[in-house]
Amino acid sequence: MSDSQETVGSTPEAGAGATIRSGSGFVERVLARRELGVLLGFLVLFGLIAVTRPDIFFNWDSISGIFSRLLRQVSTYILIGVGMTYLIIGGEFDLSVGSMFAVGGIVFGILLTEQGMAVPLALLVVLLAGVFVGLTNGAIVTKAGVPSLITTIGMLSILRGVAFFLTPGGSRSVDQDLPLVQVFGGSRDVIGVEVTNQVFWALGILIVFGLLLQKTRFGYHVYAVGDDVEAASNSGINTDRVKIINFVITATLAALAGAISISYFGTMFGTAGSGFELLVIAAVVIGGTNLFGGEGTLLGTFLGALVIGVIPVLLVLNGFAVEIQEFLTGVVIIAAVLVDIFIRRRG
């Protein structure tokens, strides 16, 4: 039987028709990608501004200002959405991110203004607060087995309470003239568009975490855990650890987003970030991340955030009231999930 090795893998009839090649070329593969559809969706919505408000769209001063605000708003969704994408791919989610955003910004303001703490140290404390909240959420979900819906709604309420407690006068402020605060809150001119530093932070974090998700062992484990937690566990992956780290990433980035936000605006209210959780989850799902785990990309989340960001711009420019925006945002979220389920069922 010593010659048996040579015969292995050489029988042409093996698994007739078994080879799974999609048979598609590069162009077809690109076209088949979910992200392209989301990009097109964004371009259509953005293009609608040109159709409905050509007076603004074709006026450089107006449109560059709109684009600048859009980028800043979207970058907040991206900062929080990076962690949320990890979490949802890994089979969990976090509804406390909006409150964490507020607590992060408010604590940053208190430490800088009231305590006179150095910016790097204050930032470290804010990030550690995020780590603590993430660890708490993760431990409750994985170790005690409480569903993330319950755990993070509870945390949403707790952190909002903390945010109100820390803002007896309604808000907290930072001195925006501090050079290191400028690193977060400043802005610069990029081909005639004022781009806030927050946008660069968001893009940097998006790229770094995108690489970690797509290219590292941990990233592979995130996908595996959300895809089939038992299969992952049977293969020796510490699934609780993966989920807890995802909760930590999410809460920490939400806290960072809060610190960056107060640096830009100079002030943060106790109500800041209310409703962000739904907007961010909508961005993630619109971007093609499977709400049930196992699939998704940060590129998709980036594009989904653009879609979520451009909708209110379009509505405001066309004179729709705030209530309609809320209403339509809800419709878009549910529609996105339904479309997502429909697409996946069709395979």
Next chain:
Amino acid sequence: MSSESIIGTRNLSKSFGSVQAVQDVTLDVAEGEVHALVGDNGAGKSTVIKMLCGVLEPSSGEILLRGEQTTFGNYNEARQAGIETVYQDLALAKAQTVAANVFLGHEAVRDDILGRLFGFVDEDYMIEEASKALDRVNIPIDPEAKVRNLSGGQQQAVAIARALQSDPDILIMDEPTSALSIEGVRNVLRVVNNLREQGITIVLISHNIRQVIATADRISVLAQGRLMGTRDAGETDREEIVSMMMGVEDTEEELEFVPGESTGDEATAGEEVA
């Protein structure tokens, strides 16, 4: 083929509370053979293999690995001893690629600073190795295809390819052909033959007698937790195995048949043993 026992049991028993799932099972699996473990539902097949691969602890009796008494504290200890198991549910992450599944949980890390510091995986290596592992089972599958787009037989092949990654001496396959198409069944049985040619000892759990007679070297029959006997596949027939499966007491339960596979030598569909 050596006839030396590579893995065996001595008076192996397992009870769950008052239920005696396995009782006094003594059997030997010879090195390099395909040894089928057959029996009806509840005969104790799964319990025996779970003890062999470290998932369950025996209530009494011994497990012998190359003649020496062994205890596996858990699944990983059995793996380290060269015993891999492919479960019926395959334990695949179906939205991921074939290569990712072949390396699930032990992804290959790049041999550079990115790999060592941040755990960047070596995708080219994983794709290449997954491809080699699939060549070994002789079922050509694109390592970059998503598992959920594969047929049942191909998914089985991916699970087997993953099990082969640790270069096991013994491969335990739990009902590898259940829920497969005819083509899938043929592919998997061909894989079993390929692995035997590569010198891997296979313990094949099945309740499909005809497949087992066609594929295995020897067949051990379990009924109601007891070993009814072991036969050379070439020297037994379906009737004998069936009567052994009926075991201590007569039952009228339906036994398995090859789904629609028609070789012309006997009727297959709807066969029942009463």
